[in-house]
Amino acid sequence: MGVPHIIGLIFSMLRASRATPEQIERLREKRFRRLLRAAVARSPFYRNLYKGIDIERCPLSDLPVVDKKTMMENFDEFVTDSRLRKADIHQWLGNKNNYGKMYLEKYIAFKTSGTTGENALVVYDRHALDYVHAALIARHAQPEPITAAQTINLILKALLTKRFSITAVLMTGGPYPASTIAAYPPPFYNYFVKYEVHSLLEPLSQIVRKLNASSCNELYSYPTMLEILAREQLEGRLQLKIEQPLATIASASEPLTDSVRKLVQKAWGMKIQDTYGSAECFLMARSCGRFERMHVMSDLCFLEVVDRQGRPVPDGQTGDKVLITNLCNYVQPFIRYEVSDVTGYSVQPCSCGQPFPTLLPVEGRTDDIFYVERPGGGYDAVHPYLFLGPIVEMSQVREYxxxxxxRNEVTFYYVPVNPAAHVENEVRKVLETGISNAGLSDRVTVKTVCVKSIPRDHRSGKMRQIISQVGVPGDLDTYQD
Ligand SMILES: [Zn+2]
Structure with missing residues (x-):
């Protein structure tokens, strides 16, 4: 743990990027057995689940699949430290004064914003977190690969002359994965990295003003927010400079679509480094310096693409679900953990020469942004987290x-936890506060509707939390140039 651990990890990850697929396979196998041993030795849940299975030899596919519901119902036995209790962690997270502190002085915890059922509670320790930070550095995409010597050179330069500056626009104010990871940097980071996090809960004009007052080497946000910022940049309101060395725009947490890719390229003349991950396994795949497809970090995780029945899906096709095995988190072992992401392996090799397999590109466009009419013409892009952020915190609402x-009206459908309780006023107040904070009270009307259940999307079977019935305005681009 600590500085030597993370530096060692960075160099071993840089080495792995130049290894052969067979060497990666051996490294993964070693890490996999180590994880299984830790899980069986210290997690009562896994000890029971793997009874009768030879964990030294069994193939991954022999192990039972675990889903979020099972994990959350058995949380206290699932984790490998008996002091970690779901109820206590929830309570601890509820106290905003604990933000930035470590639970029991060694753990960080976050909640996922799942689309169905209870949100997952995820715990990492410093050891698991070191892997995340090391991978963020070692798997940072550059058009030309960077050698270990160049990495040291860049670090020295940052230490002695100007710190490397990362500007992030993220969901803040709660245990959200991306901002939580950013809030717990390794101990030495501040000497050469300046991390600036802006909350996307602030009015857009305010975010733009702050970004205009600074410059950065890396801009990091969600694709939906990058789309909003790219439009601001193209319209000239935002003048954010992304400087060398290592000038990067990185996206995470949501599928990056082709339209966002193109818009960002137009705004800053740069390609986006895409990231695929979740709270359960923060970094599963990242795009390389070719910026075409994402490489699965198969030295750090298993990513199995399966159909609805759990059968493996051939490469070149997308599946219905993904089974995640995070090889770096021994506190809360995620082994064949089911998530409902839609992805698949590509059959085309990437020209960069990395030994890691690649994923199929995401298709379609972002329809998660709401465009509302601006007085005097044009549209304001509103990130839906503006509304949803405060709702996630509401314990009285089960689904929404x-x-x-x-165009300037939103309807909020919700299922209360207790059907007999009347929570309409509270729900309305939370939504109206969000809208007012975004400076939109005079333009956007809110309707609330209490329902028994939220219908699932007939195609994916999943619930969509954000839907625009009016879509992207047809004349949006005429206001862009
Ligand atoms: Zn590549």
Whole structure:
């Protein structure tokens, strides 16, 4: 743990990027057995689940699949430290004064914003976190690969002359994965990295003003927010400079679509480094310096693409679900953990020469942004987290869906935890506060509708939390140039 651990990891990850697929396979196998041993030795849940299985020899596919519901119902036995209890961690996370502190002085915890059922609670320790930070550095995409010597050179330069500056626009104010990871940098980071996090809960004009007052080497956000910022940049309101060395725009947490890719390229003349991950396994795949497809970090995780029945899906096709095995987190072992992401392996090799397999590109466009009419013409892009952020914190609501029902009207459908309770006033107040904080109270009307259940999307079977019935305005681009 600590500085030597993370530096060692960075160099071993840089080495792995130049290894052969067979060497990666051996490294993964070693890490996999070590994880299984730790899980069986210290997690009562896994000890029971793997009874009768030879964990020294069994193939991954012999192990039972675990889903979020099972994990959350058995949380206290699932983790490998008996002091970690779901109820206590929830309570601890509820106290905003604990933000930035470590639970029991050694753990960080975050909640996922799942689309169905209870949100997952995820715990990492410093050891697991070191892998995340090391991978963020070692798997940082550059058009030309960077050698270990160049990495040291860049670090020295940052230490002695100007710190490397990362500007992030993220969901803040709660245990959200991306901002939580950013809030717990390795101990030595501050000497050569300046990390600036802006909250996307602030009015857009305010975020733009702050970004205009600074410059950065890396801009990091969600694709939906990058789309908003790219439009601001193209319209000239935002003048954010992304400087060398290592000038990067990185996206995470949501699928990056081709339209966002193109818009960002137009705004800054740069390609986006895409990241695929989740709270359960923060970094599963990242794009390389070719910026075409994402490479699965198969030295750090298993990513199995399966169909609805759990059968493996051939390369070149997308599946219905993904089974994640995070090889670096021994506190809360995620082994064949099911998530409902839609992805698949590509059959085309990448010309960069990395030994890691690549994923199929994401298709379609982002329809998660609401465009509302601006007085005097044009549109304001509103990130749906503006509304959803505060709702996630509401314990009285079980499920919800936010629908843009008119250009300047949203309807919030919700299922209360207790059907007999009348929580309409509270729900309305939370939504109206979000809208007012975004400076949109005079323009956007909110309707709330209490329902028994939220219908699932007939195609994917999943619930969509954000839907725009009015879509992207047809004349949006005429206001862009
Ligand atoms: Zn590549």
């Amino acid at each position: 869906q936010l629908v843009q029902t008119g």
